Amino acid sequence: MTQPAAGPPTPTGAQAFAWIPRAVIVIALLYLFLVGVSSLEAGIKALGADFQEGLLERVDHPVAGLFAGILATVLVQSSSVSTSTIVGLVGAGTLTVDAAVPMIMGANIGTTVTSTLASLGHVRRGDEFRRAFAAATVHDIFNVIAVLIFLPIQLGTGFLSDTAEKLADFLAGSGVEGGKADSPVKTFVKEPVSWAEDVFSSVTDSDRVLGGLLMVFGLALIFLALTFITKSMRLLIADRVERAMNSLISRGAGVPGLAVGLVMTVAVQSSSITTSILVPMVGAGVLTLRNAFPVTLGANLGTTVTALLASLAVDLRAGLVVALTHSLFNLFGILVIYPIPAVRQIPVQLAERLARTASRNYLLVGAYVVGSFLVVPMVGLVLFG
Amino acid sequence: MVFDLFRAGDAAGLEAAEAKLVQMLADDRHSFDVATSALLTGADTSIVGPDLRETDARVNRAERELRQALVVHASVHGTSRVAAILVYMSVVKDVERIGDYAKNIFDVAAQGIDLSDAPDSEILTGYGQRISSMISSASTIFADDDREGARRFIREADILLDEFDQHVSELVVTERQGKEAVPRALLYRYYKRIVAHLMNLLSAVVMPLDRLDYFDEERVRP
Numbered sequence: 001m002t003q004p005a006a007g008p009p010t011p012t013g014a015q016a017f018a019w020i021p022r023a024v025i026v027i028a029l030l031y032l033f034l035v036g037v038s039s040l041e042a043g044i045k046a047l048g049a050d051f052q053e054g055l056l057e058r059v060d061h062p063v064a065g066l067f068a069g070i071l072a073t074v075l076v077q078s079s080s081v082s083t084s085t086i087v088g089l090v091g092a093g094t095l096t097v098d099a100a101v102p103m104i105m106g107a108n109i110g111t112t113v114t115s116t117l118a119s120l121g122h123v124r125r126g127d128e129f130r131r132a133f134a135a136a137t138v139h140d141i142f143n144v145i146a147v148l149i150f151l152p153i154q155l156g157t158g159f160l161s162d163t164a165e166k167l168a169d170f171l172a173g174s175g176v177e178g179g180k181a182d183s184p185v186k187t188f189v190k191e192p193v194s195w196a197e198d199v200f201s202s203v204t205d206s207d208r209v210l211g212g213l214l215m216v217f218g219l220a221l222i223f224l225a226l227t228f229i230t231k232s233m234r235l236l237i238a239d240r241v242e243r244a245m246n247s248l249i250s251r252g253a254g255v256p257g258l259a260v261g262l263v264m265t266v267a268v269q270s271s272s273i274t275t276s277i278l279v280p281m282v283g284a285g286v287l288t289l290r291n292a293f294p295v296t297l298g299a300n301l302g303t304t305v306t307a308l309l310a311s312l313a314v315d316l317r318a319g320l321v322v323a324l325t326h327s328l329f330n331l332f333g334i335l336v337i338y339p340i341p342a343v344r345q346i347p348v349q350l351a352e353r354l355a356r357t358a359s360r361n362y363l364l365v366g367a368y369v370v371g372s373f374l375v376v377p378m379v380g381l382v383l384f385g
Numbered sequence: 386m387v388f389d390l391f392r393a394g395d396a397a398g399l400e401a402a403e404a405k406l407v408q409m410l411a412d413d414r415h416s417f418d419v420a421t422s423a424l425l426t427g428a429d430t431s432i433v434g435p436d437l438r439e440t441d442a443r444v445n446r447a448e449r450e451l452r453q454a455l456v457v458h459a460s461v462h463g464t465s466r467v468a469a470i471l472v473y474m475s476v477v478k479d480v481e482r483i484g485d486y487a488k489n490i491f492d493v494a495a496q497g498i499d500l501s502d503a504p505d506s507e508i509l510t511g512y513g514q515r516i517s518s519m520i521s522s523a524s525t526i527f528a529d530d531d532r533e534g535a536r537r538f539i540r541e542a543d544i545l546l547d548e549f550d551q552h553v554s555e556l557v558v559t560e561r562q563g564k565e566a567v568p569r570a571l572l573y574r575y576y577k578r579i580v581a582h583l584m585n586l587l588s589a590v591v592m593p594l595d596r597l598d599y600f601d602e603e604r605v606r607p
Contacts, residue, residue, distance in 0.1 A: 238461050242458060242461045242462075245460070278460075284460075286456045
């Protein structure tokens with residue numbers, strides 16, 4: 001009788017180290033990301049106090065800030081880019097922490113548009129679409145619930161930002177100091193920004209133009225670096241992710257699923273990648289929504305690492321505080337919603353109900369996507385901005 | 386589960402799918418051997434039956450797991466491996482059907498049919514042994530992606546299909562009693578389907594995706 005196939009061959013010496021070039025590329029890209037944040041900060045400063053005050057006025061109202069965060073993230077399709085930009089703005093002194101917190105919360109909501117759009121690929125098959133859409137929208141619904149709980153608390157008590165301040169103090173005491181002008185990271189990324197500044201200064205005498213060029217340069221670096229980090233890391237860890245997902249299916253998720261989502265998202269620097277992997281699996285029926293949900297929550301938390309990294313490259317400690325606020329917002333959201341089964345079911349059941357309705361009326365799908373992610377934020381900005 | 390993200394070296398994705406297919410074929414061969422032993426050598430069906438049912442359940446479970454794994458693979462890797470994924474989705478069905486036909490053979494024996502003392506038992510057993518060996522060969526050829534081996538297998542199997550068709554045709558017009566003719570016709574039919582599914586499996590080695598299960602003369606001739 002045929003013997004089962006032997007296991008995979010042990011990697012040779014060369015194969016065992018094949019990951020090193022890609023890892024080096026990722027480290028280089030991380031460096032470019034930090035340079036981008038630093039350049040963004042420098043550009044904002046160069047634009048001058050008038051610009052900064054003008055921007056602050058527009059988003060000073062928390063609801064305006066929330067909708068600005070949603071809209072910005074929908075447009076760039078990445079909460080990592082938008083939250084890094086917000087950290088850059090705070091780090092440059094343009095935004096206060098209090099003004100930034102609603103924007104960070106908005107970024108959390110805006111990023112779910114990617115997996116929602118991914119679910120639309122299943123629209124031709126009713127049950128498949130219903131499952132996929134539920135998997136995508138459970139992320140959105142969780143974030144909205146978290147905002148409904150914590151935004152009023154933050155506005156009323158400053159709980160999140162105060163806790164983040166204390167955590168920043170603790171980290172400073174432990175030697176982890178983001179946001180210092182003379183921090184090793186800041187020093188390391190300053191040089192390329194100086195070069196860029198010199199180059200742009202040679203083509204313009206205007207501080208505003210210089211600031212604009214540095215901002216565009218910074219944003220481009222942030223966007224490109226994160227895009228390629230995501231691509232590279234995805235290739236690097238794809239097999240491991242696949243094994244973890246297969247384990248998740250066979251053993252169920254729970255807290256380990258949360259950890260999988262967290263680690264995966266930290267690795268690829270994108271919650272959208274993680275959630276977009278879950279959507280087809282849930283759509284196909286091989287992963288249940290209840291098992292996908294904790295992975296989604298882990299992804300929510302994991303994506304806050306990008307903002308923390310960005311805070312290493314900015315001048316003001318406030319950048320670290322707002323990055324920590326982002327992490328705490330997601331962490332407390334999980335702690336409030338996930339541990340108690342009855343509460344945990346709320347976003348899941350709401351997502352299932354929404355998906356059932358959407359699968360019977362596709363116009364509603366379009367209205368949901370366009371309305372939630374574009375119309376409502378734009379109207380909100382106009383009304384409250 | 387979390388440690389899967391940090392551990393390297395275990396088979397994943399298509400490697401794991403291939404290993405599972407090979408294991409399914411091993412189980413298929415076992416099912417086939419058990420079934421033919423019941424029908425052709427007089428093995429007690431009440432004794433070998435549970436073994437066969439357990440093996441069949443294992444094959445069915447493996448098919449579901451393999452399909453799940455392919456969905457996960459597609460979700461993680463995107464469209465870059467869609468051709469291979471579709472191939473495995475197609476051939477796993479063929480491999481699972483081999484187990485089903487083995488069960489069908491056993492079902493004939495379970496009806497009280499015993500061909501161990503039949504005048505043609507040597508011929509029937511010879512075919513059985515040959516097919517058992519072919520299941521093993523097909524597994525190796527598929528795992529090794531042996532294109533020449535696949536072509537050779539398909540050519541030889543095609544001849545065998547004609548032989549089985551000939552036997553069935555003879556039984557259709559025979560004057561033998563139903564109790565003699567029908568089990569033999571069924572057996573040759575099941576033999577033929579098993580060989581055909583093995584050919585479908587190996588068509589994945591030599592044929593492009595859109596022509597799986599079709600045999601291009603030019604691609605299989607020596």
